[in-house]
Amino acid sequence: MSTAPACLSHGRVTVTPALRAAVDRLDHRSRHQAAYHFGWITVGGAPTSADAGKAVRPALALLSAEAVGAPPEVALPGAVAVELVHNFSLVHDDLMDGDEERRHRRTVWKLWGPSSAILTGDAMLALAQEVLLDTGLPTAAPAARLLARTTRHLIRGQVQDLSFEQRSHVTVEECIDMAACKTGALLSASAAIGAVLAGAPEATVAALALYGDQVGVAFQLVDDVLGIWGDPAVTGKPVHSDLRSRKKSLPVSHALNQDGPLSDELAAWLTTPGEPGEPGELGEEELRRVADLIEGAGGRDWALAEATRRMALAEDALRGVKLDAGARDGLLALGRFVVDREV
Amino acid sequence: MSTAPACLSHGRVTVTPALRAAVDRLDHRSRHQAAYHFGWITVGGAPTSADAGKAVRPALALLSAEAVGAPPEVALPGAVAVELVHNFSLVHDDLMDGDEERRHRRTVWKLWGPSSAILTGDAMLALAQEVLLDTGLPTAAPAARLLARTTRHLIRGQVQDLSFEQRSHVTVEECIDMAACKTGALLSASAAIGAVLAGAPEATVAALALYGDQVGVAFQLVDDVLGIWGDPAVTGKPVHSDLRSRKKSLPVSHALNQDGPLSDELAAWLTTPGEPGEPGELGEEELRRVADLIEGAGGRDWALAEATRRMALAEDALRGVKLDAGARDGLLALGRFVVDREV
Known part of the structure; x- marks a missing residue:
């Protein structure tokens, strides 16, 4: 039961009926669109x-x-x-980012329009709190509080992400903070909320939360490396995809913040206009050159070393408190599964 | 202290510092946009x-x-x-409805774009729960639960409102349900949440909630009458404004659901294409004719009588439980202030 696929499969089987019962409480449109988004029904409503x-x-x-x-x-x-909070953020982010597909299906806003995506996302966010508070458990309030604070951080991360697109310079610290908010915060809350609901001691909850935080940032570091150097056959994205969109990802911001001619050349490239599909779009050869610049300035090595360092911190956090050995192994396996992909 | 203006002024003075302190916890963009929306700062950030x-x-x-x-x-x-929940819904609704101004100032989406309005609204919704749960009061959980359920109803009301625009027929019951969700639910929660936080008995909380529900529906009935027959000098909206947009308001739906030639003529008009500013837009004379049709089919008298009936139910609810006399007078005065406008 401690392998990641077994934990994930067990999780899905356990949670899906409760998740469906919760979604059934929404108004008929939000219910339909949420059920479609979760992959339970077709656009027309067929199972x-x-x-x-x-x-x-x-x-x-x-x-x-x-x-x-x-x-x-x-x-x-x-x-x-x-x-529910994760999927609220996906439905709203898809609209904000103009993404027309998610997991090979059209997105909610693409099918039903922006207003539907806004309302269905809003409904999922409110429902998340309702599900927790309806339990009547004495630990529901601290769990709901954790979730509300986490949602604030999640939104802060998305605000930063959008603002980075409009800025010419972003520090590594800002990039890490964005990853900690956008990816780390909800993984942290997920790794802690069961312990909060169980009434575990504060130090144990803090260790579990720290674990999720570090796994989240490590995931983002690896994801950003894959966005530049990943094999399209493995990532499912075009080669150099993050370079095409000139994303100020973690390896890019590290390389930019080094002294030297490589980072100057990189900075010049980042401020050149030309979105994908527009005039000024970079050709394959230029993209390879930019990827080499980032690697030459140490962006790739730093990101992978930093991911490894954060995974070690994450695992230390779990080993520093008394936990059930089987569940700890499951958490460790899940964290590695999330982070360790073909790099 | 029991007059409505005195209660409102006291409320604003008491709440604003706490509301500002809460908004200060948001990320810098959401904080700025929320502070602008609340009327505390200019677009540029000046007080x-x-x-x-x-x-x-x-x-x-x-x-x-x-x-x-x-x-x-x-x-x-x-x-x-x-x-916060009320203003979350305003920021999102302004975007969904394409409203470019609110209280003579440009709306958040108009100034900063749709993504900003989505995120600032999301942030206010999450913050509302956080403010309640941060108190650590044993009554915070039931108050937060009330607020989460209310938010679900609020969203249901907005979903219904948008769907009515696309439908040719709406029953009176559906219209009332929409008003109860979109306007009644949050007034109901507002009139009850202080009692919930104070740990009042369930019957008292229920009476206060019923009061808010009925005031909300009565408000909507009067508002809909004003949207057709209101004096532009008083309402601040163009004459017949709800007819220009062919809104399926409460008087319209009542009139439509009567038998007879007047409602047939009204139904024919409702399904004629022609939005404001588009070809097919109704002239002043036609608008007067439609207003007369609705009045002839009893829509105006019914709406006003129903508003009066609901206000009586609201006031009975408050008189049926033991309450502090001064505060009860304040609640009654506020309810009448909200509903009783120049009709």
Whole structure:
């Protein structure tokens, strides 16, 4: 039960019925669109089982209750809530980013328009809190508080992400903070919420939260490396995809903030106009040159070393407190599964 | 202290510092845009004091604590939270409805774009829960639960409102349900949340909630009458404004659901294409004719009688439970102030 695929599969099987029951409480349009987004129904409403994503966050939530010796059911409302918050942010982000597809299906805003995506996202966010607070558990309030604070951080991360696109210079610290908010905050809350619902001691909750934070930043570091040097056959994205969009990713910001001719050349490139598909778009040869510049300035090595360092901190955090050994192994396996991809 | 203007002014003075402190916790962009939306700063960030709205909901929240014998401070986080939820919905609704101005100032989406309005609204919604749960009060959880459920109803109301625009027929019951969700639910939560935070008995909370529900529907009935027959000098909207947009308001839906030639003519008019500013737009004479059709089919008399009936139910609810007399008078005065306008 401690391998990542087993934890994920167990998580999905446990959480899906509760998640569906929660979504059933929404108004008929939000319910329909949320059920479509989760991959349970077709656009027309027929039952289906499309790829609904890995559901890493609910699996973390269940394991975090087990880790402190509670039955996983204690974490169930927390698992549903973190998955709702994650998907609220996906539905709103898809609209803001203009993404027309997610997991090979059209996005909610693309199918039903911007207003529908706004309302369905809003409904999922409010529902997440309702699911937690409806339990009536004495630990529901601290869990709901954790989730509200996490949502504030998640939004802060998306605000930073959008603002970076309009800025010519971003520090490494700002990039790390953005990753910690946009990716780390909800993984952290997921890894802690089961323990909060189980009433675990503060130090244990803090260790689990730190674990999720570090895994989140490590994930982003690796994801950014893959966005530049990843094999399209593995990542499913075009080669150099993050360079095409001139994304100020972590390796790029590290390289830019070095002294020397390589970073000067990189800075000049970043401020050249030319979005994908527009005049000024870079050709394959130029993209390879930019990738080499970033690598030459140490961006790739730094990002991978930093990801390794953060994974070690994450694992130390889990080893520093008393946890159920099987659940700890599950958390460690899930973290490695999230971060360790073909780099 | 029991006159409506006195209650509103006291409410604003009490709540604004706490609301500002809450908004200060947001990321810098959401903070700036929320502060602008609330009328505290200019677009550029200079202090100002623009019209920030009447702040009916915070005043109701404070009175609802006083009504059950608690000091109004007990309700302060609830007052902040309901005002945040109200303004989350305004920022998102302005975007969905394409409204470019609110209280004679440009709207958030118009100034900073759709993504900013989505994120600032999301941030205000999450913050509302955080403010309540940060109190650590044992009554924070039921108050936060009330607010989450209310937000679900609010969204349901907006979903219905948007869907009515696309439908040729809407029943009176559906229209009333929409008003109860879109307007009643948050007034109801506002009138109850102070009592919930004060730990009042369930029957008292239910009476206060019923009061807010009925005031909300009565408000919508009167507002819809004003949208057709209101004096532009009083309403600040063009004459027949709701007819120009062919809104399926409460008097219209009542008139449509009567048998007879008047409602047939009305139905034919409603399905004629022609938005304001487009070909097919109705002239002044036709608009007067449509207003007369609705009045002839009883739409105006019914709406006003129904508003009166609901206000009586609202006031009966408050008189049916033991409440502090001064606070009850304040609640009654606020309800009448909200509903009784020049009709």
